Amino acid sequence: MAVTLADVAAHAGVSSATVSRVLSGNYPVAGATRNRVLRAVEELEYVVNGPASALAAASSDLLGILVNDIADPFFGIIASAVQGELEGQGQGEGPVPRKLAVVCNTGGSPERELTYLTLLQRQRAAAIVLTGGAVEDPEHSAALAARLRRLAAGGTRIVLCGRPPLSDGQGGGPVPGALLTVAFDNRGGARALTEHLLALGHRHIGYVAGPAERTTTRHRLEGHSAALEAHESFDPARAERLTVHGGGYHRSAGYEGTRVLLHRAPETTAVLAANDTVALGVCAALREAGLRIPEDVSVAGFDDLPFSADASPTLTTVRLPLQEAGARAGRLALGTQPPPRGGVTTIGHELVVRASTAPPRAGG
Amino acid sequence: MAVTLADVAAHAGVSSATVSRVLSGNYPVAGATRNRVLRAVEELEYVVNGPASALAAASSDLLGILVNDIADPFFGIIASAVQGELEGQGQGEGPVPRKLAVVCNTGGSPERELTYLTLLQRQRAAAIVLTGGAVEDPEHSAALAARLRRLAAGGTRIVLCGRPPLSDGQGGGPVPGALLTVAFDNRGGARALTEHLLALGHRHIGYVAGPAERTTTRHRLEGHSAALEAHESFDPARAERLTVHGGGYHRSAGYEGTRVLLHRAPETTAVLAANDTVALGVCAALREAGLRIPEDVSVAGFDDLPFSADASPTLTTVRLPLQEAGARAGRLALGTQPPPRGGVTTIGHELVVRASTAPPRAGG
DNA sequence: CTGTTAGCGCCTTCAG
DNA sequence: CTGAAGGCGCTAACAG
Numbered sequence: 001m002a003v004t005l006a007d008v009a010a011h012a013g014v015s016s017a018t019v020s021r022v023l024s025g026n027y028p029v030a031g032a033t034r035n036r037v038l039r040a041v042e043e044l045e046y047v048v049n050g051p052a053s054a055l056a057a058a059s060s061d062l063l064g065i066l067v068n069d070i071a072d073p074f075f076g077i078i079a080s081a082v083q084g085e086l087e088g089q090g091q092g093e094g095p096v097p098r099k100l101a102v103v104c105n106t107g108g109s110p111e112r113e114l115t116y117l118t119l120l121q122r123q124r125a126a127a128i129v130l131t132g133g134a135v136e137d138p139e140h141s142a143a144l145a146a147r148l149r150r151l152a153a154g155g156t157r158i159v160l161c162g163r164p165p166l167s168d169g170q171g172g173g174p175v176p177g178a179l180l181t182v183a184f185d186n187r188g189g190a191r192a193l194t195e196h197l198l199a200l201g202h203r204h205i206g207y208v209a210g211p212a213e214r215t216t217t218r219h220r221l222e223g224h225s226a227a228l229e230a231h232e233s234f235d236p237a238r239a240e241r242l243t244v245h246g247g248g249y250h251r252s253a254g255y256e257g258t259r260v261l262l263h264r265a266p267e268t269t270a271v272l273a274a275n276d277t278v279a280l281g282v283c284a285a286l287r288e289a290g291l292r293i294p295e296d297v298s299v300a301g302f303d304d305l306p307f308s309a310d311a312s313p314t315l316t317t318v319r320l321p322l323q324e325a326g327a328r329a330g331r332l333a334l335g336t337q338p339p340p341r342g343g344v345t346t347i348g349h350e351l352v353v354r355a356s357t358a359p360p361r362a363g364g
Numbered sequence: 365m366a367v368t369l370a371d372v373a374a375h376a377g378v379s380s381a382t383v384s385r386v387l388s389g390n391y392p393v394a395g396a397t398r399n400r401v402l403r404a405v406e407e408l409e410y411v412v413n414g415p416a417s418a419l420a421a422a423s424s425d426l427l428g429i430l431v432n433d434i435a436d437p438f439f440g441i442i443a444s445a446v447q448g449e450l451e452g453q454g455q456g457e458g459p460v461p462r463k464l465a466v467v468c469n470t471g472g473s474p475e476r477e478l479t480y481l482t483l484l485q486r487q488r489a490a491a492i493v494l495t496g497g498a499v500e501d502p503e504h505s506a507a508l509a510a511r512l513r514r515l516a517a518g519g520t521r522i523v524l525c526g527r528p529p530l531s532d533g534q535g536g537g538p539v540p541g542a543l544l545t546v547a548f549d550n551r552g553g554a555r556a557l558t559e560h561l562l563a564l565g566h567r568h569i570g571y572v573a574g575p576a577e578r579t580t581t582r583h584r585l586e587g588h589s590a591a592l593e594a595h596e597s598f599d600p601a602r603a604e605r606l607t608v609h610g611g612g613y614h615r616s617a618g619y620e621g622t623r624v625l626l627h628r629a630p631e632t633t634a635v636l637a638a639n640d641t642v643a644l645g646v647c648a649a650l651r652e653a654g655l656r657i658p659e660d661v662s663v664a665g666f667d668d669l670p671f672s673a674d675a676s677p678t679l680t681t682v683r684l685p686l687q688e689a690g691a692r693a694g695r696l697a698l699g700t701q702p703p704p705r706g707g708v709t710t711i712g713h714e715l716v717v718r719a720s721t722a723p724p725r726a727g728g
Numbered sequence: 729c730t731g732t733t734a735g736c737g738c739c740t741t742c743a744g
Numbered sequence: 745c746t747g748a749a750g751g752c753g754c755t756a757a758c759a760g
Contacts, residue, residue, distance in 0.1 A: 002518060004737060015747045020739060027740095030745060045514070050487040051424060052737035054415035055752050061483075062466075070447070070467070071440035080435045083469050100483045102426075103434070103467035105447050119425075119464045123414040150409070154366060251674050280674040287676070310615050310644040312651070312676035368753055379731045384755060394729060416753035419736050 003046045012040035023048065054124060061099050063333060064120040064128040066113060070105040072249065072277070073305050074322065078131050078161060079103050081326025085334060099126070099334070108132075108211065110140040117147050120156075127157035127333035131326075133216030134163045141166075152178040161329035162320075164215050165344050180332045181344045182325050186216055189318035189349035190223030193272060193300050196316070196351060198231050200359045202270040202298065207243045208257035208282060210274030217274065220302060224272060241265055249274060254281025262289055269297055269360035276301035276308045276317055283311070283356075294358035304352050313355035320349055367410045376404035387412065418488060423519075425463050427697060428484040428492040430477060434469040436613065436641070437669050438686065442495050442525060443467050445690025449698060463490070463698070472496075472575065474504040481511050484520075491521035491697035495690075497580030498527045505530075516542040525693035526686075528579050529708055544696045545708045546689050550580055553682035553713035554587030557636060557664050560680070560715060562595050564723045566634040566662065571607045572621035572646060574638030581638065584666060588636060605629055613638060618645025626653055633661055633724035640665035640672045640681055647675070647720075658722035668716055677719035684713055 009016040014033060021027040022037040029037075040046075054060040065082055067075035079101070086099040102125070104116040113130075120128055128151065134141070145166050152158050160166065160181045197205050207224055210217035221243070228239050244260050247253030254273050258281070261268060271286070273279035279301030283293055291297050293313055301308055304319035325347045331337035332345075339345075373380040378397060385391040386401040393401075404410075418424040429446055431439035443465070450463040466489070468480040477494075484492055492515065498505070509530050516522050524530065524545040561569050571588055574581035585607070592603050608624050611617030618637050622645070625632060635650070637643035643665030647657055655661050657677055665672055668683035689711045695701035696709075703709075 002737095005739095006737080016738080017740080017748080018746060021746090024739085028745065033746080047482060047485050049419070049737055051415040051418035052752095053739070055413070055419050055736090055754085056738040056740080058739095058752070060415060061487075069440075069444075070434070071437050071444045073435050073437060073440070076433075076435035076437070076440055079467075080433070080469055083434070100466060100480075100487065101468070102464060103443075104465070105444055116464075118411060121411050123425075123464065251670065277671075280671060283676070284674050306615065307641075307644060307671055310648050312647070366753095369755095370753080380754075381732080381756085382730060385730090388755085392729065397730080413753055416736095417755070419738085419752090420754040420756080422736065422755095 002049070003044045004049070005046075008037065008040045008044055008046050011044055012036045058124075060124045060126055062120070062123050062125040063099050063101050064116070064123075064125045065101055065103045066106055066116055066128065066130045067103060068106055068108040068132040069249070070103060073307075074275070074277075074303055075131055077305075077322040078326035078329070081323045082129055082161075082330035082333070085327055085330030085336065108135075108214075110135045110137065110144070114140075114143060114147060117144075117151065121147075121151055121154070125156055127159065129159045129161050129329050129333050130163065131161045131329075132163060133210075133214040134160075134166075136213045136215060136218070148179060157333050157335065159329045159333045161325055162216075162322075164219075179343060180329075180339050182329045182332070183344060183346045184216075184320050184325065185346055185349050186219035187223035187226070189302065189320070189351075190220040190272075191227045192223075192349070192351045193302070193316075193318055194224045194227035196353065197270045197272070197298060197300070197357065198227065198233070200270075200298070200357060202360050203233050204238070204265065204267045204269050204360075205242060206258075206261045206265065206268040206271040208247055208254055208261065208271060208273050208278055209243060209245050210253070210278070211248050212246045220274065242268060247274060247278065249277060251277055251281035251284070254278035254283075255285045256281075258282045258285035259289075262286075270357070271297060271299050273299065273301050276303045276305045276315060279308075279315055279317070279356075280311065294356050296361065298357040298360070300357055304350075308352075309354070311356070316354045316357040317352050318349050319352050321347055366413070367408045368413070369410075372401065372404045372408055372410050375408055376400045422488075424488045424490055426484070426487050426489040427463050427465050428480070428487075428489045429465055429467045430470055430480055430492065430494045431467060432470055432472040432496040433613070434467060437671075438639070438641075438667055439495055441669075441686040442690035442693070445687045446493055446525075446694035446697070449691055449694030449700065472499075472578075474499045474501065474508075478504075478507060478511060481508075481515065485511075485515055485518070488518075489520055491523065493523045493525050493693050493697050494527065495525045495693075496527060497574075497578040498524075498530075500577045500579060500582065512543065521697050521699065523693045523697045525689055526580075528583075543707060544693075544703050546693045546696070547708060547710045548684050548689065549710055549713050550583035551587035551590070553666065553684070553715075554584040554636075555591045556587075556713070556715045557666070557680075557682055558588045558591035560717065561634045561636070561662065561664070561721065562591065562597070564634075564662070564721060566724050567597050568602070568629065568631045568633050569606060570622075570625045570629065570632040570635040572611055572618055572625065572635060572637050572642055573607060573609050574617070574642070575612050576610045584638065606632060611638060611642065613641060615641055615645035615648070618642035618647075619649045620645075622646045622649035623653075626650075634721070635661060635663050637663065637665050640667045640669045640679060643672075643679055643681070643720075644675065658720050660725065662721040662724070664721055668714075672716075673718070675720070680718045680721040681716050682713050683716045685711055
């Protein structure tokens with residue numbers, strides 16, 4: 001049916017081995033022969049058969065990227081940056097890069113995460129980047145660690161991007177091997193944000209948390225708590241009352257969480273959201289309740305996604321360099337950049353103060 | 365190195381053909397044998413070699429999805445919907461779906477579009493979904509049409525989602541074959557939006573257009589123009605002056621476009637943006653200029669992305685059922701749903717009026 | 729229902 | 745520098 005190497009070889013009057021060598025470019029071939037082959041490739045519009053070469057070479061051009069929600073720019077930006085690293089990467093002779101990114105949307109489901117890993121393993125992916133917070137269920141952690149370990153053993157490079165280094169759920173120790181990590185400092189970022197609000201004078205700081213059982217949620221919450229605890233005004237009962245658990249990462253979580261919060265603690269003067277998207281929902285609920293931002297209530301997000309600078313009011317948040325993290329994860333996955341000792345790269349954060357936070361009202 | 369079919373066969377005491385049949389499930393096998401094989405698969409932790417089976421079967425499990433910008437929710441939502449259709453799809457026996465979606469980020473570049481198509485062709489993708497507006501350069505159109513035709517001829521199903529049916533740049537006729545289209549009514553949507561503003565009493569309606577040479581940009585602009593022309597107040601010179609061309613689909617395009625617009629036509633009482641994201645930038649620029657929305661200037665977007673309902677003020681826009689379009693494209697790509705006659709499905713739109721549009725000021 | 733037998737298209741020694 | 749030959753792991757007839 002399709003044109004094969006042999007066809008090209010015949011057309012160019014050489015052996016198929018020669019064509020293969022010209023195409024992969026990893027073996028000396030005389031200039032004249034080379035050109036003849038290249039011309040034949042052009043004329044016949046030959047396109048390599050990926051599966052066949054993957055089989056023969058026992059390697060593939062696929063790079064897997066697992067994301068929790070492909071419709072969320074948080075992941076889109078990371079995925080885009082990872083893909084960016086594939087360009088101009090190890091391309092043979094043409095302008096065509098060799099590697100292809102496979103973006104898999106897990107929807108945050110542990111089962112699907114495992115499923116996609118199987119699929120990628122089946123395709124013999126060269127590397128896999130897992131992005132976003134992990135689910136902390138011990139059973140799943142163990143299953144995940146086992147599978148990743150097997151993949152790594154099979155030569156697939158694994159990079160965790162935006163999630164903490166893997167523990168196997170047993171001893172809790174890190175999984176060794178070709179397992180690299182690019183981590184965010186979610187704790188530090190959340191702590192900085194809460195300290196910012198405390199410094200402004202807020203004492204009743206609400207927190208609308210993300211999905212339960214996710215590392216990202218836990219770490220941000222821990223940073224928030226750490227800041228509160230370190231402050232003279234700390235009151236455990238109040239902190240507990242002002243924290244709404246178990247939301248998602250969507251605006252509706254912010255909206256609903258805020259309604260709960262306002263009902264439970266009308267004295268709230270500031271609300272921290274699990275991320276920027278949630279913060280949007282928080283703002284909507286506050287406005288609906290007739291509260292002005294930041295005059296009546298301050299609001300802050302997390303991540304600094306592009307829309308945060310355009311929100312009204314512009315959103316105070318913590319910037320995570322997603323682009324940079326993704327690019328680095330991509331390079332690690334491709335082996336373009338040497339991994340740091342210990343295999344863990346921690347990416348910084350930056351407090352971005354905008355118009356959505358201000359001191360509480362005098363009577364607050 | 366890795367466990368192979370033969371290993372499993374030996375372990376289960378059957379031939380490799382039997383194992384293959386059990387795994388693909390498309391051939392009768394005795395229950396007892398079946399179980400034995402399945403147990404062996406478990407024990408050996410066997411994972412099919414995708415490339416090998418793709419080679420032997422001359423078919424693959426890969427579904428390509430081309431997007432202009434993976435960090436843009438517009439594409440994320442579509443891609444997510446396409447992927448959703450792969451689930452519970454033709455899975456053999458396990459809980460593992462067979463197909464894998466390959467999301468390719470073209471960044472809107474025609475060359476990369478072609479490049480990714482080559483890569484996908486190399487992988488012998490089962491189907492390819494191309495999303496988003498196309499670039500209208502005749503040369504590129506011809507190259508694209510040629511490549512798609514070849515892919516289709518090779519058995520790859522091609523679905524265009526959110527772009528008009530392909531013309532080959534020569535006769536301009538549609539490319540025949542396994543080429544399906546799910547199109548948006550960008551013209552109709554834009555027209556409805558402009559009519560809405562005209563009905564509110566606006567006569568100085570600015571338009572911040574998207575990237576030049578893209579079908580989406582042109583169609584929306586045409587819809588806008590059509591509405592203006594059909595109205596008694598039509599003034600070609602004014603329409604031209606109030607239209608800012610050549611922006612992108614990012615907020616900065618809206619921001620900068622609006623600054624140009626305000627400078628050029630301070631009498632503007634309403635601004636239509638190329639899409640919702642651009643509208644955010646429009647709002648930012650208006651606010652910066654001290655103009656209130658919608659009291660001083662009305663604003664409207666296009667697409668109705670999730671954040672539009674949370675913007676402040678909430679954004680009037682045209683809702684495109686992206687989710688539905690993506691799902692349909694996915695089904696067409698998988699052959700799950702029979703294509704309509706002519707191969708073109710047009711998806712409706714819906715005018716969503718929110719708080720960002722209002723009648724112009726009395727003196728406007 | 730199950731085993732045997734050829735390839736699928738390419739890569740990669742090994743000779744020349 | 746180039747050609748010949750074997751095999752990568754699986755599927756798909758074909759027998760039985």
